[in-house]
Amino acid sequence: MSSVAKNSAAASAAASQTVEKPAAKRVRRTADEARRLILDAAEARLAKQGPEGLRLQDIARDVGISHPAILHHFESREGLVRALIARANTQLRDSLLGALGKGDASRDAADHIGHVFEALSDRGTARLLSWLLLTGRATEQSDAHNVMGEIVDVLHARREEYSKEKGKPAPDKEDTLFVAMLTANAAFGEAIIGRQLAEATGLDQDGIKRFRAWFAKLLNDHLEDKR
Amino acid sequence: MSSVAKNSAAASAAASQTVEKPAAKRVRRTADEARRLILDAAEARLAKQGPEGLRLQDIARDVGISHPAILHHFESREGLVRALIARANTQLRDSLLGALGKGDASRDAADHIGHVFEALSDRGTARLLSWLLLTGRATEQSDAHNVMGEIVDVLHARREEYSKEKGKPAPDKEDTLFVAMLTANAAFGEAIIGRQLAEATGLDQDGIKRFRAWFAKLLNDHLEDKR
DNA sequence: TTTGATATTGACAATAATGTCAGTATTGGC
């Protein structure tokens, strides 16, 4: 072995015979592409291994780059985390508002609940945000605030619209807020302890579906009652 | 500077004149007491600063000891974390089962909900357990499993008892499970995002109380309906 | 008082993570 011909020597040694490292063409992405790949990898690590799994070296390996490249794109680890927060927030926002926007006002709660849980629980978003909240990093970020505010506003507008159609009295806004809060809490909770609870109680995938349907019905009955 | 008289020289130099450190009587606790203090400090750090705040040096400083003392009592950092899990689990179990056990069967859900939220959300327990779950550490622990199973059993027994009193048909066990799951999810969720959501929506302490009451009523109505 | 057990400590070792830097390779525009 002796001198294990590092890439520096590769230039002179040339790639004559069987090339161990075939010059290893360095790949160069656009800055945006690189950032996206890095964020994806970071998110995946976070979702799978939890907070402790967020190490620059690991992420770099996943992407297939060196860890200073990450620092190049995000300044610091903290910068990476911030970018992660920002992206999760906007993704969540879009996903939720999108779900609410789609479909007509007459759709019942079940669909909405399904979408919320999908957006929060099924994907790793809630786990990611939970970690951020646990580390107290999201306090400064006002994004999360706005998201919830928007959601409640849109939701309430729909309720009012719906109750007007039916000629019923306008619903209480706090009631709408509570419905949204409960849903958010439940979705976050499920994202974290859902798997454990399901396992503990012998609930399979289908059982979880039933639970969500049950919850949707619970809310739906409540909404029907109130409006 | 040269040789900065390390403590090795202290032996010969002796503490003759004005003693900087007045002998600093070393305190010695019983092993149990020490373990308890350390766990308390660790729990407090975890609750306040999140996972990243769990550093031996910090905890040691909080307790007023040196960090090797912690290692002496818990073997390793991992051992400390395990002990933390174990204690949180049993505390949670006792707290929840205690809450269910107290009071007669006729008590409505509101009280129970209140107790659950208190046990999980108000104290840092849920945040602590959440972190453990996020790091994937609690998977191996079967404790959590048993707790949930027990709770559901007790709860369902009460429902059956109650419905028998009233001469109504026995409730569906899965329904009880779902009620418990929703409550657990909601409490965990609130522990994590509760403060944020409250802030975002301008809900004060009293508003949170109202939310819990609202939730309790929601469940209560459902239970009344079903039984 | 003596003595054995052990809680506790300071100093050090080992490791692991982020961050810095100077240099290299690639791309797009001219």
Added chain:
DNA sequence: GCCAATACTGACATTATTGTCAATATCAAA
């Protein structure tokens, strides 16, 4: 084809944290 901009790398510096160890202080029992 040349050039400027910059994505990327390897090696190193820095720092923080867990863990080890030999020594010491304290308590309880004999």
